[in-house]
Amino acid sequence: MGLAQLGTALCNNRSIKFLNLSQNNFRDIGLRNFVQYLSGPDCPLVELSLMGNKINNDGMKFLADFLRPNTSLKMLDLSRNAFSDIGFMQFASEMGSTCSLAYLDISKNKELDDEGSLVMMTKALALNRNLTTLDLSGLRIRKPFLKNHFEPALKTNCTLKYVIGKIPPDLIDSELKTNILI
Amino acid sequence: MLPDISPSLEILSEALSENTKLEVLIMRENKLKWIPYCAFWENLRPNTTLKKINVNKTDLSDRVLEKLCFLLENPNISLVELDLGRN
Numbered sequence: 001m002g003l004a005q006l007g008t009a010l011c012n013n014r015s016i017k018f019l020n021l022s023q024n025n026f027r028d029i030g031l032r033n034f035v036q037y038l039s040g041p042d043c044p045l046v047e048l049s050l051m052g053n054k055i056n057n058d059g060m061k062f063l064a065d066f067l068r069p070n071t072s073l074k075m076l077d078l079s080r081n082a083f084s085d086i087g088f089m090q091f092a093s094e095m096g097s098t099c100s101l102a103y104l105d106i107s108k109n110k111e112l113d114d115e116g117s118l119v120m121m122t123k124a125l126a127l128n129r130n131l132t133t134l135d136l137s138g139l140r141i142r143k144p145f146l147k148n149h150f151e152p153a154l155k156t157n158c159t160l161k162y163v164i165g166k167i168p169p170d171l172i173d174s175e176l177k178t179n180i181l182i
Numbered sequence: 183m184l185p186d187i188s189p190s191l192e193i194l195s196e197a198l199s200e201n202t203k204l205e206v207l208i209m210r211e212n213k214l215k216w217i218p219y220c221a222f223w224e225n226l227r228p229n230t231t232l233k234k235i236n237v238n239k240t241d242l243s244d245r246v247l248e249k250l251c252f253l254l255e256n257p258n259i260s261l262v263e264l265d266l267g268r269n
Contacts, residue, residue: 001269002244009251016254018263020238049267 003030007037014044022077023052028059038066038073047075051105057087067094067101075103079135084111092117095124095131102130107165108138114145122153129159136165146172188218195225202231210238210265216246223249230256234263242269 003026010016037043055063060083066073088106095101112118118139125131146167154160154175161176191214198204214222223246226232242250253259 001242001247001266005244005247005251006254006266009254012257013254013259013261014257015259015261016264020265020267022267024266024269 004033005030007034010034010037011040013037014042017044017046019045019047020049021053022049026050026053026059027056027082028062031055031059031062035062035066039069041069043070043072045073048073049077050081051077052080053082055081055083055087057083059083060087060091064091064094067091067099071100073100076101077105079105079107079109079138081109083109085113085116088112088117089120092121092124095121096127097129099124099128100130103133103135104131105135106139107135110138110140112139114139114141114149118145119149122149125150125160126153126156128157131157131160133162134160134164136163136167139165141165141167143168151175188214191218191222192225195222198232199225199228201229205231205233206236207232207234208236209240210236212237212240214240216241216243219246220249223253227252227256229253230258230260233260235261236263236265237269238265239268242266 001024003021003024006021007030038045038048055078059081063078088109095104106112118136118141125134151172154172163172163176198207219240219242227249237250254261254264
């Protein structure tokens with residue numbers, strides 16, 4: 001199915017808020033057009049699922065470009081794709097203060113490393129002011145990462161309430177509980 | 183063996199081409215051939231009342247998507263939810 005074609009068709013759409021594009025074998029071809037739609041000033045999309053595609057590192061670089069201009073998207077599912085640290089690094093760095101996402105699912109992207117792009121993500125999280133839920137299930141998350149990067153980021157971050165994944169609760173729960181949604 | 187619903191599908195799409203009160207159209211996991219599937223979206227093009235379309239797992243090829251895109255390009259549609267998963 002042509003993602004580029006869909007992106008072009010949606011560019012002038014002002015009504016669609018929920019779009020499910022999961023399990024379509026999308027890689028990077030077509031994502032550039034689709035990102036133009038997501039970056040539009042009047043893009044109305046609130047929830048987007050790209051779960052179970054084959055979005056690679058080049059695709060993630062395109063996706064990183066929409067995070068700053070987009071102000072509507074609240075939920076993004078990128079679970080079970082084909083990107084690794086190189087691709088997620090740029091995306092993660094854009095998750096700073098202007099990112100509107102409240103829910104991000106990057107679960108089951110097994111090539112993400114807690115000494116690589118996930119460290120970059122925690123740096124962005126420290127500045128982020130919208131994310132409330134982060135799904136990290138199926139990723140290799142180790143205690144040194146939580147202690148040295150995640151916990152310090154949560155001391156600055158004031159919105160993240162839920163982190164999904166096999167994470168020892170004693171390490172970050174107290175920081176999450178002090179975050180209050182306004 | 184499942185009956186061929188293509189003829190009735192054409193009637194349905196012609197009926198839906200005029201604005202109706204129907205807001206939700208779920209056609210997930212159908213096995214429509216591409217020619218009647220294209221004709222269905224072609225006929226549905228003028229519809230502006232549908233709010234939810236689910237065509238999950240329906241072998242939505244590029245040529246079928248092209249026809250669906252005509253509907254999406256209409257600035258007057260009120261579609262809020264579109265499920266194109268597993269195609």
